[in-house]
Amino acid sequence: xxxxxxxxxxxxxxxxxxxxxxxxxxxxxxxxxxxxxxxxxxxxxxxxxxxxxxxxxxxxxxxxxxxxxxxxxxxxxxxxxxxxxxxxxxxxxxxxxxxxxxxxxxxxxxxxxxxxxxxxxxxxxxxxxxxxxxxxxxxxxxxxxxxxxxxxxxxxxx
Numbered sequence: 001x002x003x004x005x006x007x008x009x010x011x012x013x014x015x016x017x018x019x020x021x022x023x024x025x026x027x028x029x030x031x032x033x034x035x036x037x038x039x040x041x042x043x044x045x046x047x048x049x050x051x052x053x054x055x056x057x058x059x060x061x062x063x064x065x066x067x068x069x070x071x072x073x074x075x076x077x078x079x080x081x082x083x084x085x086x087x088x089x090x091x092x093x094x095x096x097x098x099x100x101x102x103x104x105x106x107x108x109x110x111x112x113x114x115x116x117x118x119x120x121x122x123x124x125x126x127x128x129x130x131x132x133x134x135x136x137x138x139x140x141x142x143x144x145x146x147x148x149x150x151x152x153x154x155x156x157x158x
Contacts, residue, residue: 050079050157053127061147063138069096069147073132077122083158084108084122087130091117093150098137103130117151121158 054076061069079085091099101118103111108123109130122128136150 046080048081048157050077050081050085050155052077052155055153057149057151059149061136061149063145063147067138069134069136069138071134071136071149073134073151073153075130075132075153076128077130077155078127079122079157080125081157082125084124085158086119086121086156088114088154088156089118089120089132090152090154091150092152093148095139095147096136096150097139099150100135102133102135 052075054074057073058071061071063069075087077085077087089101099117101111103109103120105111107126107128109120109128111118111120113119120130120132134151136147138147
């Protein structure tokens, strides 16, 4: 008989242990009085970006007939500036007497001469591929065989 009572007593004494919460066990309480509410306000802030993806041109210009030079510059700019950007092109040598610049003025791109070069502006954000055709007239020094790239390119956000 003790053989049957011993497991029964062990079972009865362990029941109160099941009723006591063990340390480390989480407890929760459900409250149904009142209302809970929450709202989330997300803001996505995109920093201003202006990146020159390409600015390719020949590093040396070889004169064509008459001693003048001609070259194409490819400028690819990516910008999220709301009002666009401007590119200022300036001459950085005295070996050039006259300089002409042409480009396709589509999509609101404007090209205008300024006192020391040209200014090319875009009105809005986007990716712009600008093909700039430069023509340079040599100064009185007609014996020059080549010319280092004579144009300095500066970009300004609007």
